[in-house]
Amino acid sequence: MTKAEEFAAAMDRYNGSAFYGWFGLVVSGAVLTMQAFSAARVEWSALSPVYLAYFVVAYIVTDFINGAVHMWMDNNDDYTSPAGPLIAAFHLHHLKPRYTDHNPLVVYALESGSKNWLVVYLIGLIVAQPFIPAGLNFTLVAIGILSSWAEVSHFLCHNGEGRVVRWMQRFRILLPVEHHAEHHARDNYNYAFLNGLSDPVLNWLAIRMYSGYVNGTDLHVKSYSGPLNANRRG
Numbered sequence: 001m002t003k004a005e006e007f008a009a010a011m012d013r014y015n016g017s018a019f020y021g022w023f024g025l026v027v028s029g030a031v032l033t034m035q036a037f038s039a040a041r042v043e044w045s046a047l048s049p050v051y052l053a054y055f056v057v058a059y060i061v062t063d064f065i066n067g068a069v070h071m072w073m074d075n076n077d078d079y080t081s082p083a084g085p086l087i088a089a090f091h092l093h094h095l096k097p098r099y100t101d102h103n104p105l106v107v108y109a110l111e112s113g114s115k116n117w118l119v120v121y122l123i124g125l126i127v128a129q130p131f132i133p134a135g136l137n138f139t140l141v142a143i144g145i146l147s148s149w150a151e152v153s154h155f156l157c158h159n160g161e162g163r164v165v166r167w168m169q170r171f172r173i174l175l176p177v178e179h180h181a182e183h184h185a186r187d188n189y190n191y192a193f194l195n196g197l198s199d200p201v202l203n204w205l206a207i208r209m210y211s212g213y214v215n216g217t218d219l220h221v222k223s224y225s226g227p228l229n230a231n232r233r234g
Contacts, residue, residue, distance in 0.1 A: 006079040007088050007220035014085035015227060028113030031148065034122035038141045041126075043134045054135055058142035060197055065143065066150045067192030067202045069117060074191065075210040077217055088220075090114070094184065094213070095221045099159050104152045111151035118147050150194035154180075157193070172197060188212035 001009070014020050074094075076087050102110065112118070122144050129137055156165050157175040168174040172195040179199070183190040188206045192199045206212075 003077055003079070004220045004223040006084070007077075007091070007217075008224055008226065010079040010084040010088035011224060011226050014089050017085075020085055020089070024110075024113030026113075027116055027119060028109055030119050031112040031115060031122065032109060034119070034126060035141075035145050035148065038122060038125055038129065038144055041129050042138050042141050046134050047138075051135070051138055054139045055142055058139045058146060059195065061139075062143045062146040062150060063192045063194040063196065064198035064201065066147055066194060067198055068205075070193060071191040071202060071206055071210070074213045074217060075188075077220065079220075086114075086116075091217050091221050092224075094218055095224075099155050101159055102155075104155065107155045108148050108152050111155070112148045115147060115151075118144065121147075146194065153195065154193040187214040 073087065073090050078084060079088050081087070099107070125140050125144055128140075132140070153174045157169070157177055157180045160174075165174065169176040175193050175196050179196045180190060180193065188210055189203055190196065190199045191202050191206065
């Protein structure tokens with residue numbers, strides 16, 4: 001069986017079972033619950049101006065972490081694994097870049113359901129919280145929350161309009177449209193999707209770790225003729 005055939009079989013499994021939709025909702029619920037719980041354990045009374053620096057660090061680190069996961073997923077063709085249907089559904093984002101229009105808060109909740117790795121991160125954070133300093137705790141909690149916010153930034157890059165959104169993109173608070181467009185126009189490039197500041201490092205790593213998706217996973221998607229409604233991400 002070719003990779004394209006494996007991809008189609010994985011998509012048939014994805015579209016043929018309600019499990020994957022319910023699984024995403026369970027992951028979303030777990031992420032949102034643990035984000036709230038971890039945030040409640042921050043020593044908010046200890047906040048000071050230095051915490052702004054912690055937040056900036058968290059913003060850049062979050063951009064890198066989520067971009068690295070994106071890079072790995074874009075080049076992952078393990079369609080026969082137990083996670084194969086989720087991997088295949090993820091790859092549809094290059095064929096159908098635009099999201100379904102939703103309120104950004106709905107996007108935050110729904111897209112958190114695609115971040116399986118974040119469940120593991122948040123569990124580890126909650127276990128570690130009683131033993132780490134207040135500043136580090138704040139930074140790690142911010143990373144856990146900003147990882148879902150990255151999905152909103154990505155959504156607004158594809159679907160967002162208005163002066164406020166464009167202003168935030170201009171100053172790299174959100175992912176700039178022109179910057180992210182290169183990910184879809186070039187191969188193995190600009191994977192970050194919170195603000196894109198970590199892309200120079202990610203691009204350096206991508207060249208050394210992967211041959212690219214244009215002649216890999218993108219070809220498996222282009223040969224697929226099934227429904228595209230499984231995809232939400234862009």
